[in-house]
Amino acid sequence: MSEAVKTWHVLEILKVTEEAFLKKGISNSRLNAELLLCHATGDKRIELYLNYDKPLTQIEVSNYREFVKRRLNFEPLQYIIGKTEFYGLTINVNKNVLIPRQETELLIDKTLEYINDNKFKLPKILEIGTGSGCIAISIAANAECIINAIDISIEAIELAKVNAANNSLKGEINFLVSDFLKGDISFEEYDIIVSNPPYIPSVEVPHLNTEVHAFEPYFALTDGADGLKFYIKIFELYNSTYKKPQVFLELGDGKKNNIIKILNNFKITDYNLYNDLIKIPRVLELKGSR
Ligand SMILES: C[S@@+](CC[C@H](N)C(=O)[O-])C[C@H]1O[C@@H](n2cnc3c(N)ncnc32)[C@H](O)[C@@H]1O
Secondary structure (H helix, E strand, O other): OOOOOOOOEHHHHHHHHHHHHHHOOOOOHHHHHHHHHHHHHOOOHHHHHHOOOOEOOHHHHHHHHHHHHHHHOOOOHHHHHOEEEEOOEEEEOOOOOOOOOHHHHHHHHHHHHHHHHOOOOOOEEEEEOOOOOHHHHHHHHHOOOEEEEEEOOHHHHHHHHHHHHHOOOOOEEEEEEOOOOOOOOOOOOOOEEEEOOOOOOHHHHHHOOHHHHOOOOHHHHOOOOOOOHHHHHHHHHHHOOOOOOEEEEEOOOOOHHHHHHHHHHOOOOOEEEEEOOOOOEEEEEEOOOO
């Protein structure tokens, strides 16, 4: 006689998963369980709440189990569900791109403020290390502009193009595969440079959370050295540009003093630092002369 297959209901399966996540130390355990179940069933979160007694189909349960297994192995939720929210937009993500972080939204705020305050007609912008395209797309969703967005990763550029096509944009973005550190890019044609470069020193990478170091792309996290290579190259290019662009760069936690030393070495004095919501200096702005 074949054994009867258990029928799972929404609330019951959520409770079991929440406990399993809690035991593993996975934060926001209930939210994770809910979002994975939505991904397995195609339901919205509100629909889960309204249908706690709903029985799940065998296919839903088996897909859900697979997602939960991956999450218990510390794969980030965003890679499992394939998307995240950034600056009010939906951005698709996969293992080839860094998951956009909330603190990066300050970079968009500062860039858009500058564009609006200066009443630019059609600013020309370079984004270095675009990844999922989240920065270029958020700027172009809110301002008429022309952006060249570069990344060393072909796979990242492919995804960024899909993300741009999925969002409604006022500006135009050209995505290009290019190695910023090796290429001979000039800042001369740009009004604005924006970047969230890979800034974690390589020695720190193995000590990051498993979710980050085991799943996010190594060269999205670090420059393979002290985490300062991109800043130095950007400062060199800025200094050698006659009509200087405005520059907006994200900084890592605790990097302020190192960056100020390097700015002093480059004799760059016209800059601002902006704190994020938890008072960490997060955005460096170099003043332009255009
Ligand atoms: C910190 S991630 C930022 C991704 C995205 N802009 C964001 O804020 O979520 C840095 C990006 O720089 C790219 N990158 C690394 N080395 C590069 C290089 N030499 N030239 C161009 N891009 C590079 C990585 O592929 C990665 O997408």
